[in-house]
Amino acid sequence: MERKTKxxxxxxxxxxxxxxxxxxxxxxxxxxxxEPEIVEQWMGTxxxxxxxxxxxxxxxxxxxxxxxxVFRANGVIHEFVPNQKITRTFEMENTPFPVQLxxxxxxxxxxxxxxxxxxxxFKSVADRNQLLKMPFxxxxxxxxxxxxxxxxxxx
Amino acid sequence: xxxxxxxxxxxxxxxxxxxxxxxxSQSMTAGAIASNxxxxxxxxxxxxxxxxxxxxxxxxxxxxxIYYHLNAEKMKEVADFIEPFRKMWDDRFxxxxxxxxxxxxxx
Numbered sequence: 001m002e003r004k005t006k007x008x009x010x011x012x013x014x015x016x017x018x019x020x021x022x023x024x025x026x027x028x029x030x031x032x033x034x035e036p037e038i039v040e041q042w043m044g045t046x047x048x049x050x051x052x053x054x055x056x057x058x059x060x061x062x063x064x065x066x067x068x069x070v071f072r073a074n075g076v077i078h079e080f081v082p083n084q085k086i087t088r089t090f091e092m093e094n095t096p097f098p099v100q101l102x103x104x105x106x107x108x109x110x111x112x113x114x115x116x117x118x119x120x121x122f123k124s125v126a127d128r129n130q131l132l133k134m135p136f137x138x139x140x141x142x143x144x145x146x147x148x149x150x151x152x153x154x155x
Numbered sequence: 156x157x158x159x160x161x162x163x164x165x166x167x168x169x170x171x172x173x174x175x176x177x178x179x180s181q182s183m184t185a186g187a188i189a190s191n192x193x194x195x196x197x198x199x200x201x202x203x204x205x206x207x208x209x210x211x212x213x214x215x216x217x218x219x220x221i222y223y224h225l226n227a228e229k230m231k232e233v234a235d236f237i238e239p240f241r242k243m244w245d246d247r248f249x250x251x252x253x254x255x256x257x258x259x260x261x262x
Contacts, residue, residue, distance in 0.1 A: 005245035007237055012168065018241075020248045028255045038258070042251040116248075132240050 009132060014122040016132070021115045026108040029116060030083045033104070045071070053080050058088065075099070083108075090120075097131065098123040162229070162236075165209045170194060171202050175211060175225060182215060182224040 008017040022029050032038050036047040039060075048059040054077065062071040072093040079087035084106055091099040105117040122128040166172055170192065177183065177191055189199040203223060206212040210229045215222045 005241055005248055007241040007244065009237055009240075012166070018244055020244070022248070022252050022255075024252060024255050024259075028259055029251075031258075032251045032255050038254060041254050042247055044247075132236055 009128065012125060014125045014128050016120045016122075016128060018118040018120070019115065020118075021109065021113060023112065024114055025112055026083055026106060026114040029114045030106050033086065033106075049074075051077065052086075053077065056080070075102075098127055100131075162209050162211065165205055165211055168202065170199075171206055174199075174202055174206060175230070178212065178223050178225050182222040184220050184222055188223065 005018065005020045008019075009015075024032075032042060034050070034052045036050045039045075039050065040047050043060065045060045045062040048061050050056075050058045056077040057074065058077065059074040060072065061069055064070050073090060074093060075089040075091055077086065077088045079085060086102075086104040088102050088104075089099050090102050091097075100123075101121040103117075103119040103121075105119075107115040107117065109115055120128075122131065166175070173192070174188060177188060185200060185203055186196075188203065189196045192199055203212065207214060207223070210226050212223045213226045215224060
């Protein structure tokens with residue numbers, strides 16, 4: 001099976017490139033990035049602020065089942081060209097991770113398909129590698145939280 | 156130096172990646188590996204040392220010769236490392252695609 005989402009982190013540079021082709025027209029793909037209520041659905045996070053313009057800011061927040069905030073991220077939008085590109089910074093609050101620079105490029109393939117190129121630049125190679133370990137750590141945390149939920153119900 | 160033990164540093168270098176591909180099919184001596192590159196022999200030795208230090212290569216004494224072979228388990232670790240990250244984004248993008256397909260049919 002061909003993998004639709006490709007991650008290239010091999011070059012030992014402080015960057016990751018994520019590419020994905022969508023069975024969606026370019027306009028719909030782009031919309032999924034700028035409409036707060038849609039972003040909330042697929043990112044699984046609450047959108048506190050999303051100003052889609054140059055010098056605009058954004059802030060996302062994720063809470064657990066008990067309403068405790070477990071993740072908050074923010075940044076500034078540097079470039080915003082509809083249906084073409086978004087350049088923004090990304091910072092996870094209350095973590096030792098330095099701010100990242102993210103380049104999103106949206107591309108039309110056919111009338112019904114499109115492509116996203118997401119290029120993330122980190123402060124250092126070590127910071128990048130640390131972040132690559134994150135989803136795994138998060139997976140464990142989430143499993144743990146779910147266990148906690150089940151246990152709480154038993155009480 | 157600690158950085159040298161970082162697996163990602165190890166596979167960052169194109170020559171080191173080429174070495175890994177070479178020994179993937181068969182165990183080889185340092186000399187045999189070096190003969191595949193234009194690079195000076197000491198440079199190749201240095202690469203082999205780095206790859207061995209971070210356990211991507213294993214050394215095996217065979218008579219007077221030392222053979223290098225791939226440590227498949229460690230290589231898998233590298234792949235496993237990126238895979239959860241890729242999976243996370245793949246899941247998110249699949250969701251995005253489903254949501255927008257519904258969005259399209261509703262308008």
